[in-house]
Amino acid sequence: MKLHRAEEIWLIIGIGIIALSMVITGYQAFAQGMAPPSGMETIDPQKVDQTTPFDNPGIFEIGENEYEVVMILQAFSFTPNEIEVPVGSTVHFTMTSRDVVHGFQVAGTNINAMVTPGHIQKISQTFDKPGEYLVLCNEYCGVGHQMMSTTITVK
Amino acid sequence: MIATKLGISKSDSKLTMAFIYVAFISLFIGGLMGLLQTLVRSGSLSLPWGITYYQVLTVHGVILGLVLTTFFIIGFQYALMAKTVGISKKQRLYAWLSFIVMLIGTVMAAVMVLLGKASVLYTFYAPLQAHPIFYFGLALVIIGSWIACFVNFRQLYVWKKTHKDEKSPLLAFMVVINMVLWFIATLGVAAAVIVQFIPWSLGYAETINVLVSRTLFWYFGHPLVYFWLLPAYMAWYAIIPKIIGGKIFSDSLARLSFVLFLLFSIPVGFHHQLTEPGIDPTWKFIQVVLTFMVIIPSLMTAFSMFAMFEITGRRKGFRGLFGWFKHLPWKDVRFFAPMVGMLAFIPAGTGGIINASHQLNNVIHNTMWVTGHFHLTVATTVLLTFFGISYWLIPHLTGRKLTKKINNLGLIQTVIWAVGMTIMSGSMHISGLLGAPRRSAFSEYGGTAQASDWIGYQIAQAVGGTILFIGILLMVYIFLQLTFFAPKGQEEFPIAEEEVNAQPTPLFLENWKLWIGITIGLILFAYTIPFIDIILHAPTGSEPFAWPIGNS
Numbered sequence: 001m002k003l004h005r006a007e008e009i010w011l012i013i014g015i016g017i018i019a020l021s022m023v024i025t026g027y028q029a030f031a032q033g034m035a036p037p038s039g040m041e042t043i044d045p046q047k048v049d050q051t052t053p054f055d056n057p058g059i060f061e062i063g064e065n066e067y068e069v070v071m072i073l074q075a076f077s078f079t080p081n082e083i084e085v086p087v088g089s090t091v092h093f094t095m096t097s098r099d100v101v102h103g104f105q106v107a108g109t110n111i112n113a114m115v116t117p118g119h120i121q122k123i124s125q126t127f128d129k130p131g132e133y134l135v136l137c138n139e140y141c142g143v144g145h146q147m148m149s150t151t152i153t154v155k
Numbered sequence: 156m157i158a159t160k161l162g163i164s165k166s167d168s169k170l171t172m173a174f175i176y177v178a179f180i181s182l183f184i185g186g187l188m189g190l191l192q193t194l195v196r197s198g199s200l201s202l203p204w205g206i207t208y209y210q211v212l213t214v215h216g217v218i219l220g221l222v223l224t225t226f227f228i229i230g231f232q233y234a235l236m237a238k239t240v241g242i243s244k245k246q247r248l249y250a251w252l253s254f255i256v257m258l259i260g261t262v263m264a265a266v267m268v269l270l271g272k273a274s275v276l277y278t279f280y281a282p283l284q285a286h287p288i289f290y291f292g293l294a295l296v297i298i299g300s301w302i303a304c305f306v307n308f309r310q311l312y313v314w315k316k317t318h319k320d321e322k323s324p325l326l327a328f329m330v331v332i333n334m335v336l337w338f339i340a341t342l343g344v345a346a347a348v349i350v351q352f353i354p355w356s357l358g359y360a361e362t363i364n365v366l367v368s369r370t371l372f373w374y375f376g377h378p379l380v381y382f383w384l385l386p387a388y389m390a391w392y393a394i395i396p397k398i399i400g401g402k403i404f405s406d407s408l409a410r411l412s413f414v415l416f417l418l419f420s421i422p423v424g425f426h427h428q429l430t431e432p433g434i435d436p437t438w439k440f441i442q443v444v445l446t447f448m449v450i451i452p453s454l455m456t457a458f459s460m461f462a463m464f465e466i467t468g469r470r471k472g473f474r475g476l477f478g479w480f481k482h483l484p485w486k487d488v489r490f491f492a493p494m495v496g497m498l499a500f501i502p503a504g505t506g507g508i509i510n511a512s513h514q515l516n517n518v519i520h521n522t523m524w525v526t527g528h529f530h531l532t533v534a535t536t537v538l539l540t541f542f543g544i545s546y547w548l549i550p551h552l553t554g555r556k557l558t559k560k561i562n563n564l565g566l567i568q569t570v571i572w573a574v575g576m577t578i579m580s581g582s583m584h585i586s587g588l589l590g591a592p593r594r595s596a597f598s599e600y601g602g603t604a605q606a607s608d609w610i611g612y613q614i615a616q617a618v619g620g621t622i623l624f625i626g627i628l629l630m631v632y633i634f635l636q637l638t639f640f641a642p643k644g645q646e647e648f649p650i651a652e653e654e655v656n657a658q659p660t661p662l663f664l665e666n667w668k669l670w671i672g673i674t675i676g677l678i679l680f681a682y683t684i685p686f687i688d689i690i691l692h693a694p695t696g697s698e699p700f701a702w703p704i705g706n707s
Contacts, residue, residue, distance in 0.1 A: 002658060003408070007458050014454040018447045025513045029440060034514040038439065039432035042694035075703045100283050100700050101365065103430075103521050107590030107605045112430055112517045116365050117282060118694030119432035134605045138521035138592035140276055142283065142703025143207055146598035 037113040037123040045117035048072060048098045065089040073115050074098040076144035078135065084153045090126040091152075103139030106152060114139060127154040163648065166247060167237040168552040172638075173254055174230025175549065177261070178223050178541075179634045185219035186627035188212075193579070193620030197613045198597050207705065208596035209274045216277035217268065220533070221296070222261055227541055228386045229253070229303045232330045234548060235389070236307055238648055239324035240314035246306050253302035260295025263288050274704040276594060278376070279352065281368040282697035283704050287356040294348050297341050304334040322660050325393050325406055326650065332413040333385040335671060336378055339678070340421055343374035355699065362696025366433045366689055373424035374682065381420040381449075383533050385413065387540035390493060391460055394544070396651035398489045401467030403651045404459040410664045412452035412459075418674055419449040422681030426511045430520050433692070438685040439513070445681060446511045453504060460497060488565030489546050489557075489649070495569050496539035499576070503531035506584070521594070523612075524587025527580040535576050539569060542630060547646050549637040556644035561636055568633065571626040579619025586612035 003011070029035040048054050053070045057079050060068045065088055072079045073095060085091055095104060097117045105112045106125070113123045127133075137148035163171075188211045194200040195208050202208065233250055236242060242250070266288070267273040273285035311323055311331050323331075347368050354360040392409040396402055403409065425442035428434055468479020484490045506528040509515055519525060546565055550557050587593070591609040600606035663669065701707040 004405075004462065007408075007455070007462070010458050011451070011454060015451060018450055021512070022444055022447060025443070025515075026440060029436070029513055035436045036429045036439065036514055036517055037432065038434060038436040040435070040692070042433070042692060044695040045697050046695065075700075100697075100703060101280055101369075103592075105521065105590065105592065110517045112520045114428075114431040116369075116432060117697045118365060121432040132603060134590070134600055134603045136592055136600060138595075140209065140280055140594040142700075143209060143274075143705055144703070145209070145594070146596040149598070149600045149603075151601070151603065 037121055039119055039121040041120040042118055043096050043120055045097065045099075048096055053094065054096060059083055059085070062092075066092070068092045068094060071095045071104075072098050073102040073104065073137065073148075075100060075102075075142045076137070076148040078137075078148070078150045081150035082153070083135075083150070084155065085127060087130050087154055088126070088128060089154075090124060092124045093122065095121045095123075100141050101139055102137045102141050102148070105136055105138040107134040107136065109133065112138070127152070130154045161238065161241050163234060163237055163552065167234065167242060168554075170247060170250055170254070171230040171234040171237075171548075172552050173251075174226045174233070175545070175552075177258065178227035178230065179631060181218045181223040181226065182627060183631050185215050185223060186624055188215035188218070190620050190624040193613075193617040196595075196597050197617035198610065199614075199617065205271075207271070207274060209276070209594075209704070210268065210271055212594065213268050213274050213276050214265075217264065220277055224383050224533070224537070225296070225300060226257070228333075228382065229257075229300065231386055231541075231544060231548065232307060232333070233303075234552070234648075235326045235330055236310045238650065239327045240310050242306075242310060243313070246310060249302055249306045253299045253306065255299070256302060257296050257299030260292045260297075260299060263292030263295065265292075267292065272706045274706070278372055279347070279368065281352070281355075281363045281365050282700050284356055284699035284701045285704070285706060287353060290348050290352045290356055294345065294353070297345050297348070300341065301338060304338045307331055307334045322406075322662075323665060325403070325409060326389060328410060328665065329385065329389045329393070329413050332417050333382060333389075335667075335674075336385070336417050336420060337382050339671075339674065340375045340378035340382070343371045343424075344376075347371035347375075362698055364690075364693050364696050366431070367693070369428060369431070370424065370434075370686065370689060373427040374421070375424075376427055377424050377446075378420045380529075380533065381416050383537045385416060387493070387496065387537045388413070388456060390540050390544055391456065391497065393651050394649050395460075395490060395493060396463055396467070397649035398487065399464070399467055399484055400471070401463055401651070402654045403657075404463040404466070406653050406657060407660045407664060408455060408459055410660065412455045414664065414670050415452040415455075416449065417670060418677060419445055419452075421674065422677045423449065423511075425681075425685075426516070429513065429516045433689060435685055435688060438681075442681055443511060443513045445677070447508075450504075450508065453500075457500075486562075486566065488562045488569065489543055491566055492543035492546070492569045493540040495573050496536040496543070499531050499535040499539070499573075503528065503536055506531065519587055521592055522587035523583045523591045523593050526593045527583030527587060530576060530580045530583065535572070535580070539572060542568070545634065545637070547649060549634065550641055550644075550646035551648050553638055553641075554643055555637060555641035555646065557637065557646055558641055561633055561641060564629065564633055568626055568629045571622060571629065575619045575622030575626055577619075579616050579623060582612040582615035582619065586616075 057070045057072050062068050095115045097115050102115045111125050113121050115121045133152040135150045267286045273289035275283050275285045355363045423442050423446040425439045426446045465479045473479045473482045586609045
């Protein structure tokens with residue numbers, strides 16, 4: 001089977017670009033810590049309220065300009081909601097679902113993570129720009145899905 | 156043994172038309188639902204009689220994504236097989252059985268969705284729980300399609316027995332690749348439905364493993380899109396050359412690209428689950444790399460198509476750098492509709508590469524961008540090619556002619572579709588980049604500034620959606636004309652031939668054991684370790700939730 005010369009060149013360039021972009025993507029993901037959120041810890045979805053740290057959800061200062069938000073998602077709200085943090089702070093979100101599958105998205109940032117019952121999801125973000133950020137559930141969770149939102153205020 | 160006669164008999168026509176009726180009824184209902192969705196989301200309409208946005212969304216997704224596509228494809232493939240390798244009486248009987256089983260399944264699922272007992276969209280979303288009849292219906296649709304798989308396998312097998320040293324007809328080879336792909340892929344979703352969802356919805360199992368159900372679904376969910384795309388590629392590779400008066404660019408290359416689709420479209424489901432917890436990040440990346448391999452056969456296809464256009468044009472004597480392009484038969488709808496679909500695949504494919512790009516997925520995951528993406532791929536590239544096929548296939552089956560008038564209506568239909576989709580999909584892409592979520596009813600999200608930026612684009616989507624619905628009405632009119640009213644006559648079933656001096660196709664391309672073996676090997680490589688990991692580290696299962704979807 002013989003390929004046309006022009007087609008060989010077309011495929012070599014195409015495959016070359018694919019290979020290069022895979023190397024860059026892999027480097028960013030693993031060497032620079034940009035891999036998509038993949039929390040591996042599990043939790044009993046029927047006992048979320050009795051399991052640490054979710055027995056005490058809230059915002060906790062854990063260092064200088066560093067916060068941990070322990071959050072429970074449920075149809076159709078976030079606990080805690082209306083979060084406030086100072087400009088420049090790094091926030092580590094530790095989340096789980098009390099019921100069905102939810103999504104955690106902060107519009108205007110790259111925060112985008114699935115939160116599924118049975119698993120603990122983690123994602124971090126540094127908020128450098130002040131403003132009010134819309135937090136919303138971006139995975140279908142039932143009739144009130146479009147009402148599931150809150151805000152993060154960065155001052 | 157009596158050799159089966161090649162070509163489309165009256166009984167074959169009836170068979171394929173049965174599938175096509177279901178496809179066009181689905182197009183109308185699903186399109187109407189799509190229109191309602193864009194209107195609701197623009198904030199200008201609230202649904203009456205307690206119908207919810209998500210019910211409408213479920214109907215739209217299931218009826219267009221599963222019913223229209225699967226019925227059209229299987230019907231079209233039966234016609235291709237009858238034409239190229241023949242069908243026996245017994246095979247035709249089984250083909251009808253596949254139709255009836257699929258239809259019963261579809262009706263069962265549809266009734267449950269319409270009663271509001273199954274607003275679980277088309278990805279099921281455990282632990283949201285639908286009515287058991289919904290899951291039984293889906294299982295029947297899959298089982299019916301398996302009967303079609305085995306009829307097609309048997310058809311090629313019987314042909315091969317009487318044509319020992321010949322290569323199989325290109326279109327029959329392509330149909331069998333697509334059905335092997337479908338069979339291997341649907342094993343995943345069938346396992347989820349039969350082993351997990353049905354016992355759980357009946358109350359025999361108290362809990363369900365959510366991550367396993369999602370992983371099994373996406374093991375199926377990605378090859379599904381190639382199951383839609385490959386019939387369009389069949390038309391591009393082996394039918395369009397005939398329509399424009401050319402020859403097949405390369406039989407071997409066409410077969411090789413189909414083999415590559417079989418190999419690389421299945422072991423890639425994690426790229427739909429990139430932001431999900433519980434899956435090892437290394438395995439997510441490995442499947443991303445495999446996903447990128449599937450770009451290669453599409454690059455090959457793009458080259459072949461344009462090479463074939465150029466060779467054909469130059470042979471006809473059109474000179475200059477782009478003379479061959481200018482003189483393509485733009486006024487023949489059998490060419491124009493699929494060609495517009497082909498051109499749409501350039502931005503569509505590019506968007507797909509962005510979606511699969513690992514961390515880049517975080518920017519657009521579950522936003523309207525994704526909805527914009529697949530309205531270009533399946534709802535433009537694939538659908539316009541299916542329309543392009545319908546313009547000759549339906550009159551061929553019904554013994555009528557594609558008249559000049561209907562041809563021109565088809566040209567208008569294609570332009571309407573391109574304009575409507577550019578507006579709708581374009582504004583979906585932009586609002587997605589700004590953060591607007593997909594699968595959500597209209598919401599002002601407490602009046603925040605960010606959400607108010609999205610509303611203008613949502614109005615644009617409703618404008619595009621309205622134009623598209625006009626396109627659907629016109630297409631349904633064309634369908635009725637071609638089926639019942641067009642003048643009697645004979646319409647050609649165009650199948651392209653190879654060049655007289657074409658190089659022989661290497662035999663290894665038809666080594667089914669080899670390709671299926673490598674396919675299974677790749678699936679085992681990509682899934683065994685992470686899947687065992689998912690099972691070994693499984694959390695306590697989830698109890699059913701029926702109230703959030705109003706099923707209680």
